[in-house]
Amino acid sequence: MFIDRLIEEIKNKKSPIVVGLDPRFEQIPQSIKNACFSEHGKTLKAVAEAILEFNKGIIDGVSDIVPAVKPQIAFYEQYGLEGLHAYIETCRYACKKGLLVIGDVKRGDIGTTSQAYSNAHLGSVDIEGISYETFAVDAITVNPYLGDDCLKEFVTDIQKRGKGMFVLVKTSNPTSGQLQDLVADGKRIYEVVAEMVQNWSQKTLGKYGYGSVGAVVGATYPKESKMLREKMPNAYFLVPGYGAQGARAEDIVDCFDENGLGALINSSRGIIFAYRQSEKGYTEENFSEAARNEALRMKDEINQALEKKGSLYY
Amino acid sequence: MFIDRLIEEIKNKKSPIVVGLDPRFEQIPQSIKNACFSEHGKTLKAVAEAILEFNKGIIDGVSDIVPAVKPQIAFYEQYGLEGLHAYIETCRYACKKGLLVIGDVKRGDIGTTSQAYSNAHLGSVDIEGISYETFAVDAITVNPYLGDDCLKEFVTDIQKRGKGMFVLVKTSNPTSGQLQDLVADGKRIYEVVAEMVQNWSQKTLGKYGYGSVGAVVGATYPKESKMLREKMPNAYFLVPGYGAQGARAEDIVDCFDENGLGALINSSRGIIFAYRQSEKGYTEENFSEAARNEALRMKDEINQALEKKGSLYY
Secondary structure, eight states: OHHHHHHHHHHHHTOOEEEEEOOOGGGSOHHHHHHHHHHHOSSHHHHHHHHHHHHHHHHHHHTTTOSEEEEBTHHHHTTHHHHHHHHHHHHHHHHHTTOEEEEEEEEOOSHHHHHHHHHHHTSOEEETTEEEOSSOOSEEEEOOTTOHHHHHHHHHHHHHHTOEEEEEEEOSSGGGHHHHTOEETTEEHHHHHHHHHHHHHHTTBOTTSOEEEEEEEOTTOHHHHHHHHHHOTTEEEEEOOBGGGSBOHHHHGGGSOTTSOSEEEEESHHHHTGGGOGGGTOOGGGHHHHHHHHHHHHHHHHHHHHHHHTOOOO | OHHHHHHHHHHHHTOOEEEEEOOOGGGSOHHHHHHHHHHHOSSHHHHHHHHHHHHHHHHHHHTTTOSEEEEBTHHHHTTHHHHHHHHHHHHHHHHHTTOEEEEEEEEOOSHHHHHHHHHHHTSOEEETTEEEOSSOOSEEEEOOTTOHHHHHHHHHHHHHHTOEEEEEEEOSSGGGHHHHTOEETTEEHHHHHHHHHHHHHHTTBOTTSOEEEEEEEOTTOHHHHHHHHHHOTTEEEEEOOBGGGSBOHHHHGGGSOTTSOSEEEEESHHHHTGGGOGGGTOOGGGHHHHHHHHHHHHHHHHHHHHHHHTOOOO
16 A cells, blocks of 8 residues: 555655656756767757666665655656656666655546546556556646546545555645635635545555545645644645755644654755755766765754654654 | 637638547447557557557548547557557647647646646757757647646747647536635636636737637536636637537537637547447448538537527638
């Protein structure tokens, strides 16, 4: 079951961190890019190879100190079939290295179409009796705008195959409030979504009291996340916005429960492109080590904040 | 400009119809599937070839009588890279046949990530000075749950490249009301989205008074669509739900303005799998002709309803 595996890895590694693999091509070390360009020219193939090479370096650097990675599919999709091939290979490599993989795909559609997305990203397709997995990962992110008949299609695969999903509740971006913060019948829209998520969490409960249906709750809105922690006692939080988007350890402690569980904090740019912070003595050549150091620093920051709050999980 | 090309094609063909290319593999004619299986075995490649072959037959059958097709990417994505290759080839074939292509992708994310999706589906990526298009089509559907800083990333490509998008406002599925119908400050959530869309429509206006940013408004909610027509005078409607989902011509007439413009009505299963209606004398062999006949029938139904209302567009 996804949620139990996640919690066990968090406890084993003492690290409630997920590394976002958002390979903005411009920021990948020039030496990796040049090697791929000289082999394949300035082509989509070269970009895909460079992305994969870079991701492998990051994964090698962090695989023993974090429980999961979260590739953002948009950064692969823009490079077409070659880019998506790099997405698949990245997910495979991370899995081989013992990491859980959360595909940040934010899919969601009407019922039968959501089923097709679930086949793609959690389950499999059947070709007259033969089953194929295509983009299948351990868990994905899902958009709730179409309501429950969208979400429930994913829940079938979650229950049947031990997968997970994180539903967008309160996102980390500046305009997230335009719809999500509106108040209807005394409840904010994100609270209504939170109730839907809590309901699905209860139906996918694992042995630690959390369900395999969780919630995306932005670190950039600490007051809201404290309230949402109470609203969704059984939903694990996937928390974007730490680091590059501005949130710090004190902003995310209330995403956790009193036992230090309940939240998985994401950092993307702050870890994977740490090598660009030359003031720390990092260079292109040691991008993997730079990522490792920043992941360790983030882990310490968060664990200290949790300790201070009296809710450490190990 | 997308919206002007769309309106001109609607007028030329006297047909406000878009054919949804949602190739549910189980429903593709067995003869096509068998031919592909015998060449490629029961593989993803065989499925992709069968989907493409089927789509070409449908496009051949309808290309002179409808202005546009709308492939639903989920039905391709579930078959992995091979499936997405069929998506790309389907879009290319439709374009070559003079059709506008609306990619039903329902993407949407935080700002910089939406930019990557826009690169993928409307624009292009730049590899050190060389530009590549990957999944680029004429217009796409977009999910608004993250607010304006998601939408605006797509608008840049829309303005710069003459593309379009349809933002989900009121979707056609049974649970669409769970979030979309909630009332905040006297306005339903879909009205709030409608105001955002109307704002972007005005910023992308073409010569017929409509903008290249339009709205998805389900045919299954006729009362709501009448009100939304007034709320968004400059937004073209992409209207799913006709036929297989239950809506009929009288349900969609109020999506149109007094000149018979303003709406593009989608039918997917009702047209592409018409051949399965054996009571009409259709067979597998004439699936293309069956689709053509049903598209013509739908066109007549809609035009008659518009004529009755006194708002025919030609």
